[in-house]
Amino acid sequence: MKSQVFFSDLKVESKKTLFDKLDTLLDRTDLKGKIRERDLVAIKLHFGEKGNTAYVRPIFLRKVVDRIRECKGKPFLTDTNTLYIGTRSEAVSHLTTAYQHGFTESAVNAPVLIADGLRGNSAVKVKIDKPIFKTVSIAHAIHMADALVCVTHFKGHELSGFGGTLKNLGMGCASREGKLAQHSNISPKVKKKACKGCELCLSWCPQSAISMVQSDSGSEKGPHFAFIDSKNCIGCGECILTCPAGAIQIQWNESIPLFQKKMVEHAYGVLQKKKEKTLYLSFLTQVSPACDCYGFSDTPIVKDIGILSSEDPVAIDQASVDLVNGEEGNRSSQLPQHWEKGEDKFRALYPEVDWTIQLAYAEEIGLGTREYELIKI
Ligand code: SF4
Numbered sequence: 001m002k003s004q005v006f007f008s009d010l011k012v013e014s015k016k017t018l019f020d021k022l023d024t025l026l027d028r029t030d031l032k033g034k035i036r037e038r039d040l041v042a043i044k045l046h047f048g049e050k051g052n053t054a055y056v057r058p059i060f061l062r063k064v065v066d067r068i069r070e071c072k073g074k075p076f077l078t079d080t081n082t083l084y085i086g087t088r089s090e091a092v093s094h095l096t097t098a099y100q101h102g103f104t105e106s107a108v109n110a111p112v113l114i115a116d117g118l119r120g121n122s123a124v125k126v127k128i129d130k131p132i133f134k135t136v137s138i139a140h141a142i143h144m145a146d147a148l149v150c151v152t153h154f155k156g157h158e159l160s161g162f163g164g165t166l167k168n169l170g171m172g173c174a175s176r177e178g179k180l181a182q183h184s185n186i187s188p189k190v191k192k193k194a195c196k197g198c199e200l201c202l203s204w205c206p207q208s209a210i211s212m213v214q215s216d217s218g219s220e221k222g223p224h225f226a227f228i229d230s231k232n233c234i235g236c237g238e239c240i241l242t243c244p245a246g247a248i249q250i251q252w253n254e255s256i257p258l259f260q261k262k263m264v265e266h267a268y269g270v271l272q273k274k275k276e277k278t279l280y281l282s283f284l285t286q287v288s289p290a291c292d293c294y295g296f297s298d299t300p301i302v303k304d305i306g307i308l309s310s311e312d313p314v315a316i317d318q319a320s321v322d323l324v325n326g327e328e329g330n331r332s333s334q335l336p337q338h339w340e341k342g343e344d345k346f347r348a349l350y351p352e353v354d355w356t357i358q359l360a361y362a363e364e365i366g367l368g369t370r371e372y373e374l375i376k377i
């Protein structure tokens with residue numbers, strides 16, 4: 001059976017604002033049916049790394065908060081700490097970044113908390129008994145919440161092709177241990193010829209897995225290049241975008257499908273107790289080529305499209321990717337090809353990443369369906 005996905009474009013008028021449209025999207029996903037009085041409701045979002053500007057704006061979150069309060073639920077805004085060192089790697093920096101990006105209680109009408117605690121180890125082991133993991137480590141506050149509203153900024157991503165709802169659930173709700181378990185089979189590699197020896201990547205590596213080594217010639221005066229010790233690398237990917245020469249590349253192998261499947265199994269763990277108490281919003285605005293975890297957001301690859309809501313995390317991701325690919329590509333963005341309507345924008349950005357794997361696997365383990373009915377409001 002097809003899942004329903006509701007879609008609002010961004011066209012507005014004085015009598016019908018975008019907030020009114022967001023209201024309708026929330027109504028169509030039966031918010032009232034999901035939230036009981038006194039329910040603790042986690043609103044999972046991404047506050048954006050410092051310097052990033054593409055995350056969903058606080059004023060939209062305020063609307064979601066107010067609607068949850070109308071249902072007599074108790075909402076809080078939340079995200080988890082990052083695996084790599086940055087402006088969101090522990091709760092103090094993370095909250096500071098969130099406040100600086102406008103996610104204050106006075107703005108959003110709800111408290112903000114970091115779901116996996118001060119250092120990312122406040123977690124619950126959830127038994128899932130799936131092919132890869134028997135248990136997954138999920139952020140404590142998200143696991144303990146009665147209901148979940150998953151608000152996703154849809155964009156490109158180097159390991160999953162696109163960063164959508166499944167990633168917001170699977171990676172975004174995992175503890176540090178859970179993130180490590182998802183990333184650990186992927187170790188990037190330095191292209192010797194491209195490395196300029198600037199050593200910038202060394203200071204960004206949370207594991208000190210990168211060192212400078214002499215060129216093959218053995219000459220002490222020969223060029224130095226960075227070397228990644230795969231035994232210490234946790235596969236966080238931080239060095240890949242840090243390198244100004246583009247010399248650090250992911251080793252494209254079977255680990256990419258495995259990464260996506262691991263992510264989906266974590267999403268399964270997040271939803272295990274509250275699949276029927278979760279709804280999803282997907283913002284197809286400022287569709288940047290890479291994740292909001294980077295400290296910048298490059299030119300969007302397509303024009304702003306709209307907002308989606310659904311009760312099915314698989315269907316909303318499939319609909320989101322279809323809508324982005326259905327648009328004309330922005331030729332002044334990082335998009336190197338596939339500018340025509342209908343061409344795969346995410347394959348153009350990340351040719352080695354088959355983004356369909358996450359959707360197919362999520363469907364296989366019962367998270368939802370790729371078959372959807374798009375209902376325009
Ligand atoms: S070498 Fe590994 S651990 Fe270090 S930044 Fe790169 S991906 Fe992360």
Ligand code: SF4
Binds near residue numbers: 194200
């Ligand atoms: S940041 Fe890039 S260019 Fe600089 S040392 Fe590391 S790999 Fe080489």
